[in-house]
Amino acid sequence: MTDKLDKTPSGPADAAPEQVPPDIIRAIPVRHYGRWVSAVLVVAVLGALGYAFAQGNVRWATVTDKLFDSSILTGLWHTVLISVVSMAVGLALGVLFAVMRLSKNPVTSSVAWLYIWFFRGTPVYVQLLIWFNLALIFPILNLGFYKDYMTAVMTPFLAALLGLGLNEGAYMAEIVRAGIQSVDEGQTEASHALGMTQMQTMRRVVLPQSMRVIIPPTGNEFINMLKTSSLVVAVQYQDLLRSAQDVAATSFAVMEMLFVASIWYLALTSVFSVGQYYLERRFARGSLRALPPTPLERIKSNLLSLSNWRR
């Protein structure tokens, strides 16, 4: 502080003799007693919570034992698989229905509206059960070229995929539509004025800019999907939660296995959050004068500010 202020008033040479160094302010800093009190309180609550879990009847050895159990890892793989595939289906349907919703054709736009209305308006748990029990009303699936018993076609995986994917499509349609509409009309006009066609304008000008609006909620949707996929227990799909429950049923370690599942869900969501962050950075090009710091840079600056915390 001091040397900075000393440097600035160096005026022109002929005005020098009258220069008096400025009187640097040395005030007593405000004491933030509130901060100390709240910090002590929070640490006390955390300590109590930790003590409670240490006293609780938790077999931590079982948690670490079963964390890499082969059936747990299989369930983990299934959770990742159904989430990724359902999200892919949701994205594809989302783009399709967003474009239909924005089209000038009243039939396609009403159908898109109806789709979104239905799949967003009913709980995903109910939708999963409907797909799973479809054989009750259509015992035989007949597509003309293909005919089979519905129970043979509607495997737990397919029921889970249809339930999660179609539901996700309705949410993604609204996200994509918002993204497309967020791009200023002047961009489309400028692109058209240069002689670019509708398709070129969409692909080169509108979609790249709408990605900035689309990606953050899509990342949210994906993290939600990782967790919502635990509902597929309802359709007998062998996901992470169901594997954990199966192990719990034989080992009587109910809470321990739920902890194991939680640890894996946290690990998955953390990994994908980091991925989302870097994706957002990539599409922020041009919209910000300077890109935001990466998490590592931010941790560094946070640690620095923590050491200056008392000021």
Added chain:
Amino acid sequence: MTAQPMVKAEGVHKSFGPAHILKGIDLEVAEGEVFCLIGPSGSGKSTFLRCINHLEQINAGRLYVDGDLVGYRQKGDKLYELKDSEVALKRRDIGMVFQRFNLFPHMTAVENVMEAPVQVKRESKAVARERALKLLDRVGLADKAGNYPSQLSGGQQQRVAIARALAMQPKLMLFDEPTSALDPELVGDVLDVMRGLAEDGMTMIVVTHEMGFAREVGDSLVFMDDGVVVEAGNPRDVLTNPQHDRTKSFLSKVL
């Protein structure tokens, strides 16, 4: 000057729903001419400009660019709407500069200028980049080629926008109040670039509030009010010796 006008309007009308914006515009713009459109806001001058490259569709009358009907094809006495791709083809030859610049924010300055030649004319990136850099140099921004629009001042953005339009080697340039969104001290740079273009013989239609520019650079001037052409002529005559009362009262407010 050639016999065929670059732009010819015959009784052009345009309405947005119940709002009748253009009420029969007749005018001609010769090749190589700097044609200035002035008038109060809401007089329809920007709308008319947007009709020329078919960003707006006219409701009545005929509008020709370089002898071709804008937006339609005439067979016998029937008019057929042009397909989107045909409209896009016509727009290649008409450059447009907007009041709000409308640069593509996710591309650098040089990428903005290269975009249309590469995408529309299928030029190779190397060729397009070379010409883009020359154009940026021409508008005085050779050192800003790698900057994104958000890193440029308004005047710099508008000059990139002019370079972007020139990259398509248009035969006609439309300027829609190119300096109205700029800080006063940045207006001069943009006008200098436009003056240079005029000296090179570019046909330009300029909607503007810069009376000084109109007087110095303009070859013709039209004063529009309430959707009609009120007065037209040589800019120096119209600006110094307006005949019509509405022109007089407008000029007394802006000069």
